[in-house]
Amino acid sequence: MSQTLYRISQHTLTKNSQHIFHAGSHYLILLLTHGSFHIQLKGKENQCLSSDMLLLKPRQNHTIHTSSSLCTIFSIRVPITSLVLLSDNTCDLCQKFQFSPYDTAIIHAEIEASMLIKHIASKLYSLREEKLRLGIELYEKSLFSTLLILFLRACVQSDQMHQFHQKKELMLDDVFRYISHHLTEDLSLKALEKEFFVSGEHISREFKKRTGITLHSYIIHSRIDLAKKYILQGIPVRDIYHRCGFGSYNHFFKVFKKECGMTPMKYYQTIQKNNY
Numbered sequence: 001m002s003q004t005l006y007r008i009s010q011h012t013l014t015k016n017s018q019h020i021f022h023a024g025s026h027y028l029i030l031l032l033t034h035g036s037f038h039i040q041l042k043g044k045e046n047q048c049l050s051s052d053m054l055l056l057k058p059r060q061n062h063t064i065h066t067s068s069s070l071c072t073i074f075s076i077r078v079p080i081t082s083l084v085l086l087s088d089n090t091c092d093l094c095q096k097f098q099f100s101p102y103d104t105a106i107i108h109a110e111i112e113a114s115m116l117i118k119h120i121a122s123k124l125y126s127l128r129e130e131k132l133r134l135g136i137e138l139y140e141k142s143l144f145s146t147l148l149i150l151f152l153r154a155c156v157q158s159d160q161m162h163q164f165h166q167k168k169e170l171m172l173d174d175v176f177r178y179i180s181h182h183l184t185e186d187l188s189l190k191a192l193e194k195e196f197f198v199s200g201e202h203i204s205r206e207f208k209k210r211t212g213i214t215l216h217s218y219i220i221h222s223r224i225d226l227a228k229k230y231i232l233q234g235i236p237v238r239d240i241y242h243r244c245g246f247g248s249y250n251h252f253f254k255v256f257k258k259e260c261g262m263t264p265m266k267y268y269q270t271i272q273k274n275n276y
Helices: 080-086 093-099 111-129 136-181 189-196 200-211 215-232 249-260 264-274
Strands: 007-014 018-022 027-034 037-041 044-048 052-056 061-066 070-078 106-108
Touching: 007 018, 007 061, 007 111, 018 027, 027 111, 052 061, 052 111, 052 136, 061 070, 070 080, 070 111, 080 093, 080 136, 093 136, 106 136, 111 136, 136 189, 136 200, 136 215, 189 200, 200 215, 215 249, 215 264, 249 264
Parallel strands: none
Antiparallel strands: 007 070, 018 061, 027 052, 027 070, 037 044, 037 061, 052 106
Protein backbone atom coordinates (compact mmCIF):
# COMPACT_ATOMS: atom_id res chain seq x y z
CA MET A 1 0.00 0.00 0.00
CA SER A 2 2.83 2.43 0.83
CA GLN A 3 3.73 2.86 -2.83
CA THR A 4 0.31 4.36 -3.59
CA LEU A 5 -0.62 5.92 -0.22
CA TYR A 6 2.76 7.51 0.49
CA ARG A 7 6.46 6.98 0.01
CA ILE A 8 8.93 7.32 2.86
CA SER A 9 12.71 7.55 2.54
CA GLN A 10 15.55 8.08 4.96
CA HIS A 11 18.46 10.38 4.07
CA THR A 12 21.80 10.49 5.86
CA LEU A 13 23.82 13.60 5.06
CA THR A 14 27.44 14.13 6.05
CA LYS A 15 28.97 17.27 7.56
CA ASN A 16 29.10 20.39 5.37
CA SER A 17 27.07 18.79 2.60
CA GLN A 18 23.90 19.87 0.87
CA HIS A 19 20.88 18.14 -0.58
CA ILE A 20 18.03 19.48 -2.70
CA PHE A 21 14.57 18.16 -1.90
CA HIS A 22 12.00 18.37 -4.71
CA ALA A 23 8.30 17.99 -3.95
CA GLY A 24 7.32 17.32 -7.57
CA SER A 25 3.58 16.93 -7.91
CA HIS A 26 3.17 15.78 -4.28
CA TYR A 27 3.47 17.22 -0.79
CA LEU A 28 6.77 16.42 0.89
CA ILE A 29 7.14 16.27 4.68
CA LEU A 30 10.69 16.50 6.05
CA LEU A 31 11.36 15.24 9.57
CA LEU A 32 14.79 15.88 11.08
CA THR A 33 15.63 12.93 13.34
CA HIS A 34 19.30 13.60 14.05
CA GLY A 35 21.68 16.55 13.79
CA SER A 36 20.81 19.99 12.42
CA PHE A 37 20.78 21.83 9.12
CA HIS A 38 20.39 25.32 7.67
CA ILE A 39 17.92 26.43 5.05
CA GLN A 40 17.46 29.73 3.20
CA LEU A 41 13.93 31.13 3.49
CA LYS A 42 12.92 34.61 2.27
CA GLY A 43 16.55 35.64 2.03
CA LYS A 44 17.36 34.63 5.62
CA GLU A 45 19.29 31.63 6.86
CA ASN A 46 17.33 29.52 9.35
CA GLN A 47 18.63 26.70 11.50
CA CYS A 48 16.49 23.61 11.96
CA LEU A 49 16.99 21.49 15.05
CA SER A 50 15.81 18.02 16.03
CA SER A 51 12.25 19.03 16.95
CA ASP A 52 11.68 20.97 13.71
CA MET A 53 9.81 19.84 10.59
CA LEU A 54 9.21 21.23 7.11
CA LEU A 55 6.51 20.89 4.48
CA LEU A 56 7.17 21.37 0.78
CA LYS A 57 4.10 21.98 -1.33
CA PRO A 58 3.78 20.70 -4.90
CA ARG A 59 6.47 22.11 -7.22
CA GLN A 60 8.50 23.53 -4.34
CA ASN A 61 12.11 22.65 -3.61
CA HIS A 62 14.51 23.50 -0.80
CA THR A 63 18.26 23.08 -0.42
CA ILE A 64 19.43 21.69 2.92
CA HIS A 65 22.89 22.63 4.24
CA THR A 66 24.14 20.40 7.04
CA SER A 67 26.05 21.81 9.99
CA SER A 68 26.53 18.76 12.21
CA SER A 69 28.74 15.73 11.70
CA LEU A 70 25.75 13.62 10.73
CA CYS A 71 22.24 14.62 9.71
CA THR A 72 19.37 12.16 9.32
CA ILE A 73 16.07 13.11 7.69
CA PHE A 74 12.87 11.24 6.91
CA SER A 75 11.13 12.45 3.76
CA ILE A 76 7.50 11.45 3.31
CA ARG A 77 6.00 11.99 -0.13
CA VAL A 78 2.22 12.44 0.09
CA PRO A 79 0.17 12.29 -3.14
CA ILE A 80 -2.88 14.53 -3.30
CA THR A 81 -4.95 11.44 -4.08
CA SER A 82 -4.02 10.05 -0.65
CA LEU A 83 -5.33 13.19 1.05
CA VAL A 84 -8.61 12.76 -0.83
CA LEU A 85 -8.79 9.10 0.16
CA LEU A 86 -8.14 9.74 3.85
CA SER A 87 -10.44 12.77 4.20
CA ASP A 88 -13.90 12.56 5.71
CA ASN A 89 -16.73 14.97 6.48
CA THR A 90 -14.98 16.13 9.66
CA CYS A 91 -11.61 16.94 8.11
CA ASP A 92 -10.75 17.83 4.52
CA LEU A 93 -7.04 17.00 4.39
CA CYS A 94 -6.64 18.51 0.92
CA GLN A 95 -7.87 21.86 2.16
CA LYS A 96 -5.79 21.70 5.34
CA PHE A 97 -2.58 20.85 3.51
CA GLN A 98 -3.24 23.56 0.96
CA PHE A 99 -2.99 26.18 3.69
CA SER A 100 -0.43 24.36 5.82
CA PRO A 101 1.98 25.32 7.29
CA TYR A 102 -0.14 28.42 7.65
CA ASP A 103 2.08 31.43 8.36
CA THR A 104 5.23 29.47 9.19
CA ALA A 105 7.80 28.04 6.80
CA ILE A 106 9.52 25.92 9.44
CA ILE A 107 7.28 24.04 11.84
CA HIS A 108 8.69 24.39 15.34
CA ALA A 109 6.80 21.57 17.01
CA GLU A 110 6.65 20.81 20.70
CA ILE A 111 9.16 18.12 21.61
CA GLU A 112 6.52 15.59 22.67
CA ALA A 113 4.52 16.03 19.45
CA SER A 114 7.66 15.94 17.33
CA MET A 115 8.88 12.72 18.97
CA LEU A 116 5.51 11.04 18.45
CA ILE A 117 5.38 12.02 14.76
CA LYS A 118 8.91 10.77 14.16
CA HIS A 119 8.22 7.56 16.04
CA ILE A 120 5.27 6.87 13.74
CA ALA A 121 7.42 7.75 10.71
CA SER A 122 10.07 5.31 11.90
CA LYS A 123 7.40 2.63 12.30
CA LEU A 124 6.09 3.27 8.78
CA TYR A 125 9.63 3.08 7.43
CA SER A 126 10.20 -0.31 9.07
CA LEU A 127 6.86 -1.78 7.96
CA ARG A 128 8.51 -3.11 4.79
CA GLU A 129 10.37 -5.58 7.02
CA GLU A 130 7.33 -6.43 9.16
CA LYS A 131 6.92 -10.21 9.22
CA LEU A 132 3.47 -10.27 10.80
CA ARG A 133 1.16 -9.38 7.91
CA LEU A 134 -2.18 -9.71 9.71
CA GLY A 135 -4.17 -6.52 9.07
CA ILE A 136 -1.01 -4.84 7.79
CA GLU A 137 -2.78 -2.60 5.27
CA LEU A 138 -5.32 -1.34 7.79
CA TYR A 139 -2.55 -0.88 10.36
CA GLU A 140 -0.43 1.06 7.87
CA LYS A 141 -3.34 3.25 6.80
CA SER A 142 -4.17 3.98 10.43
CA LEU A 143 -0.57 4.92 11.24
CA PHE A 144 -0.26 7.15 8.23
CA SER A 145 -3.58 8.93 8.93
CA THR A 146 -2.48 9.55 12.50
CA LEU A 147 0.83 10.97 11.33
CA LEU A 148 -0.90 13.41 8.97
CA ILE A 149 -3.31 14.64 11.63
CA LEU A 150 -0.55 15.04 14.23
CA PHE A 151 1.53 16.91 11.68
CA LEU A 152 -1.33 19.31 10.87
CA ARG A 153 -1.95 19.90 14.57
CA ALA A 154 1.74 20.70 15.01
CA CYS A 155 1.43 23.19 12.12
CA VAL A 156 -1.47 24.95 13.84
CA GLN A 157 0.37 25.15 17.17
CA SER A 158 3.53 26.39 15.47
CA ASP A 159 1.55 29.04 13.63
CA GLN A 160 -0.14 30.21 16.82
CA MET A 161 3.24 30.57 18.50
CA HIS A 162 4.60 32.40 15.46
CA GLN A 163 1.68 34.82 15.51
CA PHE A 164 2.21 35.39 19.24
CA HIS A 165 5.87 36.30 18.77
CA GLN A 166 5.05 38.40 15.73
CA LYS A 167 2.48 40.28 17.76
CA LYS A 168 5.09 40.91 20.43
CA GLU A 169 7.36 42.39 17.76
CA LEU A 170 4.58 44.60 16.42
CA MET A 171 3.19 45.46 19.82
CA LEU A 172 5.22 48.66 20.25
CA ASP A 173 3.67 50.13 17.11
CA ASP A 174 0.29 49.53 18.71
CA VAL A 175 1.51 51.10 21.96
CA PHE A 176 2.72 54.23 20.16
CA ARG A 177 -0.61 54.52 18.37
CA TYR A 178 -2.62 53.95 21.54
CA ILE A 179 -0.66 56.56 23.50
CA SER A 180 -1.08 59.20 20.79
CA HIS A 181 -4.84 58.64 20.72
CA HIS A 182 -5.32 58.52 24.51
CA LEU A 183 -2.92 61.13 25.91
CA THR A 184 -5.63 62.66 28.09
CA GLU A 185 -6.58 59.29 29.62
CA ASP A 186 -5.04 56.87 32.09
CA LEU A 187 -1.81 55.51 30.61
CA SER A 188 -0.55 53.67 33.66
CA LEU A 189 1.07 50.25 33.25
CA LYS A 190 -2.08 48.68 34.66
CA ALA A 191 -4.22 50.44 32.03
CA LEU A 192 -1.89 49.37 29.20
CA GLU A 193 -1.89 45.84 30.56
CA LYS A 194 -5.67 45.69 30.28
CA GLU A 195 -5.56 47.08 26.75
CA PHE A 196 -2.87 44.79 25.32
CA PHE A 197 -3.32 41.66 27.49
CA VAL A 198 0.42 41.68 28.22
CA SER A 199 2.00 42.46 31.57
CA GLY A 200 2.78 46.12 32.11
CA GLU A 201 6.30 45.21 33.18
CA HIS A 202 6.87 43.46 29.85
CA ILE A 203 5.59 46.47 27.88
CA SER A 204 7.81 48.80 29.89
CA ARG A 205 10.86 46.56 29.54
CA GLU A 206 10.42 46.06 25.77
CA PHE A 207 9.79 49.77 25.24
CA LYS A 208 13.04 50.73 26.99
CA LYS A 209 14.99 48.00 25.19
CA ARG A 210 13.86 49.05 21.73
CA THR A 211 13.64 52.85 22.07
CA GLY A 212 16.33 53.66 24.63
CA ILE A 213 13.94 55.73 26.78
CA THR A 214 11.46 54.71 29.42
CA LEU A 215 7.77 54.42 28.65
CA HIS A 216 7.02 57.01 31.34
CA SER A 217 9.44 59.51 29.76
CA TYR A 218 7.87 59.03 26.35
CA ILE A 219 4.36 59.66 27.71
CA ILE A 220 5.56 62.78 29.56
CA HIS A 221 7.30 64.13 26.43
CA SER A 222 4.18 63.47 24.35
CA ARG A 223 1.94 65.26 26.86
CA ILE A 224 4.30 68.23 27.10
CA ASP A 225 4.40 68.51 23.30
CA LEU A 226 0.61 68.58 23.28
CA ALA A 227 0.63 71.22 26.03
CA LYS A 228 2.96 73.41 23.94
CA LYS A 229 0.49 73.32 21.07
CA TYR A 230 -2.36 74.37 23.36
CA ILE A 231 -0.24 77.17 24.84
CA LEU A 232 0.49 78.55 21.37
CA GLN A 233 -3.23 78.44 20.61
CA GLY A 234 -3.76 80.88 23.47
CA ILE A 235 -5.60 78.45 25.75
CA PRO A 236 -5.24 79.53 29.41
CA VAL A 237 -2.48 77.56 31.14
CA ARG A 238 -4.74 76.46 34.00
CA ASP A 239 -7.12 74.91 31.46
CA ILE A 240 -4.41 72.96 29.72
CA TYR A 241 -3.20 70.44 32.29
CA HIS A 242 -6.33 68.25 32.26
CA ARG A 243 -6.42 68.33 28.44
CA CYS A 244 -2.97 66.74 28.44
CA GLY A 245 -3.62 64.01 30.98
CA PHE A 246 -1.98 65.59 34.04
CA GLY A 247 -3.71 64.97 37.35
CA SER A 248 -3.23 68.49 38.72
CA TYR A 249 -2.00 71.91 37.72
CA ASN A 250 0.90 71.74 40.20
CA HIS A 251 2.10 68.46 38.72
CA PHE A 252 1.83 69.85 35.19
CA PHE A 253 3.67 73.05 36.22
CA LYS A 254 6.58 71.15 37.77
CA VAL A 255 6.91 68.68 34.88
CA PHE A 256 6.74 71.42 32.25
CA LYS A 257 9.43 73.48 33.99
CA LYS A 258 11.66 70.43 34.36
CA GLU A 259 11.26 69.36 30.72
CA CYS A 260 11.42 72.81 29.11
CA GLY A 261 13.59 74.75 31.55
CA MET A 262 10.93 77.43 31.97
CA THR A 263 7.37 77.85 33.18
CA PRO A 264 4.44 77.47 30.77
CA MET A 265 3.83 81.24 30.80
CA LYS A 266 7.50 81.98 30.18
CA TYR A 267 7.41 79.52 27.27
CA TYR A 268 4.44 81.35 25.77
CA GLN A 269 6.13 84.73 26.19
CA THR A 270 9.40 83.46 24.66
CA ILE A 271 7.66 82.04 21.60
CA GLN A 272 5.62 85.19 21.13
CA LYS A 273 8.75 87.35 21.41
CA ASN A 274 10.64 85.21 18.86
CA ASN A 275 7.77 85.53 16.40
CA TYR A 276 8.04 89.31 16.31
